[in-house]
Amino acid sequence: MKINQSLAGTTFGFVLFFACPGNAGAQTLFYDDFEQFAGGTDLTGTSYVPASGPSSASVVTSVQNGTPTIKATNFLGSCWALFDNSAATNKNQYKGSFPSVQTNQPLQVTWKMWIQATNPGLGMFLVSIPTSDPTANFNPPLAFMDTGCIVALTNGTSVQTLIGTWGPLAGTIMTNVLILDYPGRTFSYSLNGQRLATFPLGLYFTNVVGAVYFNGFERSPGSLGNRFALDEVRVELGLPPLTLAIDWSNSLPRLSVFGEIGSHFALEYVSALAASNSWQSLLTNTLSSGPLILTDTNASGVSSRFYRARGMP
Numbered sequence: 001m002k003i004n005q006s007l008a009g010t011t012f013g014f015v016l017f018f019a020c021p022g023n024a025g026a027q028t029l030f031y032d033d034f035e036q037f038a039g040g041t042d043l044t045g046t047s048y049v050p051a052s053g054p055s056s057a058s059v060v061t062s063v064q065n066g067t068p069t070i071k072a073t074n075f076l077g078s079c080w081a082l083f084d085n086s087a088a089t090n091k092n093q094y095k096g097s098f099p100s101v102q103t104n105q106p107l108q109v110t111w112k113m114w115i116q117a118t119n120p121g122l123g124m125f126l127v128s129i130p131t132s133d134p135t136a137n138f139n140p141p142l143a144f145m146d147t148g149c150i151v152a153l154t155n156g157t158s159v160q161t162l163i164g165t166w167g168p169l170a171g172t173i174m175t176n177v178l179i180l181d182y183p184g185r186t187f188s189y190s191l192n193g194q195r196l197a198t199f200p201l202g203l204y205f206t207n208v209v210g211a212v213y214f215n216g217f218e219r220s221p222g223s224l225g226n227r228f229a230l231d232e233v234r235v236e237l238g239l240p241p242l243t244l245a246i247d248w249s250n251s252l253p254r255l256s257v258f259g260e261i262g263s264h265f266a267l268e269y270v271s272a273l274a275a276s277n278s279w280q281s282l283l284t285n286t287l288s289s290g291p292l293i294l295t296d297t298n299a300s301g302v303s304s305r306f307y308r309a310r311g312m313p
Contacts, residue, residue, distance in 0.1 A: 029098040029107075030057045030212070030235040034081050039074035043081060044092070053234075056099035065219040066090035073229065076114060076173055083216035083228040085123065090225065094214040096233055101210035108236045109178040109212055114229040118148040118167045121224030127178065128213040131204045139204065140215075141187050142178065146226050152189065154199045163189065163197040182207040195288070244309040249295045256291045257309045263287045266310045267294065273306055282307070 031053035037043070047060045061070050068090035073082040083092055115125060128140040143151045143160075148167025151160045166174060169192070177190040180201070187205075188198040212235055216228050242259040244267075257265060264286045268279035285292060299305050 027237040028054065028234060029102070029237055030054065030096050032059060032096060032233045033231060034072055034079045037072035037079055039072060039079065041072040043070040043072055054099045058097045060095045062093050064091040064093055068092040068216060070094065078231060080114065080229040080231045085216040085218040086225040086227055088223045088225050089219045090216065091219045092216050094230065095211055096235070097211045098235060101208055102237060104182050104207040105237055106183060107180040107209060109180065111176050111233045112231040113174045113176055115144060115166060115170055116227040117170050119146050119224045119226065121146050121222055122220040123218035123223035123226050125228045126215040126217055128215060129180065129209055130211065131206055142189060146224065150196065152197050152199055154202050164191060242309045242311050244307060246307065252295050252297060253299050253305065254293060254295045255307060256293050257287065258291045259287055263311060267307065268310060269305050269307045271302065271305055279308065
């Protein structure tokens with residue numbers, strides 16, 4: 001399922017935005033940027049309402065094993081939640097609850113992440129959502145292994161698929177996007193704007209979701225410990241819409257189409273807007289990495305031209 005949103009602009013240099021009926025932008029269900037906390041604040045075992053998100057959202061942090069901490073830390077240019085699992089046998093958890101439980105809705109989970117270093121141990125950082133299997137009720141769709149691997153879990157812990165690596169990004173800010181398309185029964189993950197995988201949602205994933213979980217997991221035999229950090233955790237209802245921007249390249253209109261990586265779209269144009277338009281095809285494509293940029297060389301000498309990007313199945 002894709003949000004079918006159209007946007008348009010003209011070669012006169014301004015951009016018109018309009019949406020088809022029923023295609024509202026994504027609704028934020030949860031957002032936490034930790035900026036309400038002073039650096040060094042101990043968040044271990046706390047319950048609070050994120051100052052930056054919906055007032056009815058909430059956070060609970062807890063320790064499941066050992067003596068790890070979660071602390072607000074001023075580094076990397078802002079305030080982050082630092083999971084200090086530097087000792088082995090530690091496990092702690094961050095649970096972000098939405099204002100209301102969502103049933104069979106597409107969800108987009110985004111967060112910034114920092115992992116201190118790779119090591120050969122069996123520890124990991126997990127992203128989890130509730131599942132319908134009571135014996136595996138928080139199995140994660142994603143695991144960031146201490147070895148530097150990123151693993152997708154598509155059918156409980158028994159099926160683990162290597163989809164990429166974060167190792168070269170150790171000690172840097174990583175931007176993450178997890179799309180949970182419950183109506184379409186798929187999930188996808190992108191790291192720093194590059195889509196790494198799209199998989200079917202396993203049968204154990206329920207379509208009733210009220211929270212998202214992050215776990216620092218260093219309690220497995222052979223774990224060596226690690227430090228992880230989170231910032232700008234956001235959950236939105238709905239898939240991201242397409243957006244269209246226009247600028248100039250050698251007196252020709254240059255178009256930039258933005259949207260979810262993997263979005264299929266049609267780029268179209270007309271010479272004038274009317275009550276009934278016959279839009280002409282300029283390009284049909286799929287976003288593979290970042291925005292698609294196209295210069296319309298056929299617009300040379302044209303007095304006006306309107307454009308729109310239209311989502312397609």
